[in-house]
Amino acid sequence: MPMPEPVVLPSPAEMQAYARRAAAAGRSVGFVPTMGALHKGHLSLVERARAENDLVVASVYVNPTQFDNPEDLKKYPRTFDADKALLAKAGTDAIFAPGDGAMYDPDARTWVEVGDLPDRLCGLSRPGHFRGVCTVVTKLLSIVRPDRAYFGLKDYQQFRIVEVLARDLNLGCAIVPCPIVREDDGLACSSRNVRLAPAHRREAVWLNNVLRHAEARILKDGERDALKLAGELYELLERNTSAEIDYLAIVDALHFADLRKIEGEVLIAAAANFGKVRLIDNTRLSV
Numbered sequence: 001m002p003m004p005e006p007v008v009l010p011s012p013a014e015m016q017a018y019a020r021r022a023a024a025a026g027r028s029v030g031f032v033p034t035m036g037a038l039h040k041g042h043l044s045l046v047e048r049a050r051a052e053n054d055l056v057v058a059s060v061y062v063n064p065t066q067f068d069n070p071e072d073l074k075k076y077p078r079t080f081d082a083d084k085a086l087l088a089k090a091g092t093d094a095i096f097a098p099g100d101g102a103m104y105d106p107d108a109r110t111w112v113e114v115g116d117l118p119d120r121l122c123g124l125s126r127p128g129h130f131r132g133v134c135t136v137v138t139k140l141l142s143i144v145r146p147d148r149a150y151f152g153l154k155d156y157q158q159f160r161i162v163e164v165l166a167r168d169l170n171l172g173c174a175i176v177p178c179p180i181v182r183e184d185d186g187l188a189c190s191s192r193n194v195r196l197a198p199a200h201r202r203e204a205v206w207l208n209n210v211l212r213h214a215e216a217r218i219l220k221d222g223e224r225d226a227l228k229l230a231g232e233l234y235e236l237l238e239r240n241t242s243a244e245i246d247y248l249a250i251v252d253a254l255h256f257a258d259l260r261k262i263e264g265e266v267l268i269a270a271a272a273n274f275g276k277v278r279l280i281d282n283t284r285l286s287v
């Protein structure tokens with residue numbers, strides 16, 4: 001039987017009215033925030049939300065305040081009709097799709113920032129990015145009022161910052177981490193993958209290869225020297241790709257502090273530019 005079409009809510013006021021009706025009817029809401037250009041990673045979040053809630057709301061909004069590079073914002077794929085069809089097939093009840101001017105008042109002057117967590121990893125080369133993410137996520141959560149919101153772990157730093165934000169602001173919404181979904185060759189699914197030139201697409205698989213190598217070195221060989229291993233991983237990525245490496249870091253998974261000794265909750269994260277396309281990936285280990 002075909003899934004019913006999701007209702008499209010183009011303004012915060014309409015989304016808020018939908019959320020009020022859901023609350024009045026005692027129905028739980030699972031929320032999947034996206035910027036569109038959906039792939040199977042997003043759909044795995046919808047699937048999880050579908051399994052755990054009465055209603056599933058997804059947002060499709062390319063948030064301008066989180067782009068540090070105007071060119072990147074301009075080129076960000078906008079594929080609403082295809083996104084809507086995928087969301088319908090995955091069983092989404094409502095799509096919050098605010099138009100360009102609908103989310104920020106022209107006189108807006110409120111920002112949400114989460115301490116020093118954005119000062120590491122991606123935040124270093126993307127100034128203002130996490131301020132934009134935190135601000136829009138706070139706005140989305142206060143408009144949609146979900147019981148649970150689903151975030152993919154490919155953007156591990158984003159997930160952790162949002163988790164801290166929801167805790168610190170008592171937003172009353174569980175932030176649910178969801179596993180990274182990968183293509184058959186191991187490349188993490190990303191809306192940016194379609195922009196990779198064929199040669200870069202072949203090389204990009206090395207981001208995943210390097211992380212698997214790190215896991216083997218730590219878990220099988222017992223390597224505990226973070227500096228030594230980070231150097232080894234950097235060399236491996238450099239030798240096998242033409243990518244411009246932004247960072248390859250071994251840090252503590254809660255606060256992103258550099259580790260000398262690999263122990264505890266460990267995050268190994270990488271970001272690299274393949275041509276003009278910036279890709280990220282990571283793995284988290286309990287050592």
Ligand code: PAF
Pocket residue numbers: 033034035061063066133136137155158
């Ligand atoms: O991960 C994303 O797609 C975005 O950063 C988010 C969470 C939808 C906020 O714009």
